[in-house]
Amino acid sequence: EARELLQEGSNSVLLKLLKGKLLPEASIILSSRPGVCPELQKYVNQFYEVQGFDEVAIKAYVTEFFKDDPRSAERMLQTIRDRPDLKGGAYIPMNLFIFCSTFKANEYSLPATITECFQGHVSELFFRECEKDGRDVYID
Numbered sequence: 001e002a003r004e005l006l007q008e009g010s011n012s013v014l015l016k017l018l019k020g021k022l023l024p025e026a027s028i029i030l031s032s033r034p035g036v037c038p039e040l041q042k043y044v045n046q047f048y049e050v051q052g053f054d055e056v057a058i059k060a061y062v063t064e065f066f067k068d069d070p071r072s073a074e075r076m077l078q079t080i081r082d083r084p085d086l087k088g089g090a091y092i093p094m095n096l097f098i099f100c101s102t103f104k105a106n107e108y109s110l111p112a113t114i115t116e117c118f119q120g121h122v123s124e125l126f127f128r129e130c131e132k133d134g135r136d137v138y139i140d
Contacts, residue, residue, distance in 0.1 A: 006039045018043035052091040061093070065100045076103050085114055
């Protein structure tokens with residue numbers, strides 16, 4: 001847990017880096033969940049928050065993802081516009097990657113729910129890894 005690494009008296013490398021006791025000339029980039037930020041404020045003077053994609057970036061990402069098939073890109077964008085559940089999730093880059101990957105793997109359609117999108121993506125990753133390792137996959 002990051003909070004434990006930031007407690008005074010901690011012997012963590014992270015705390016030593018932030019206090020300048022280790023590699024004092026180094027510039028440090030630290031990524032964390034928002035909940036850790038209050039503890040970090042004692043040690044840093046700049047924060048950058050990555051908020052995700054806006055609508056222009058969503059369109060650019062989908063267009064690039066389906067660059068060899070512009071019609072599929074437009075179908076994916078229309079699907080996002082038509083489904084509020086996807087539209088809200090598409091602002092998060094990893095979600096958009098999963099939506100696009102699932103759309104492509106499912107012959108250019110998406111399951112009815114976001115949960116099914118994630119389940120399908122995890123299954124696809126599992127099958128791909130097993131195939132790469134030469135293992136058979138059996139599902140009851």
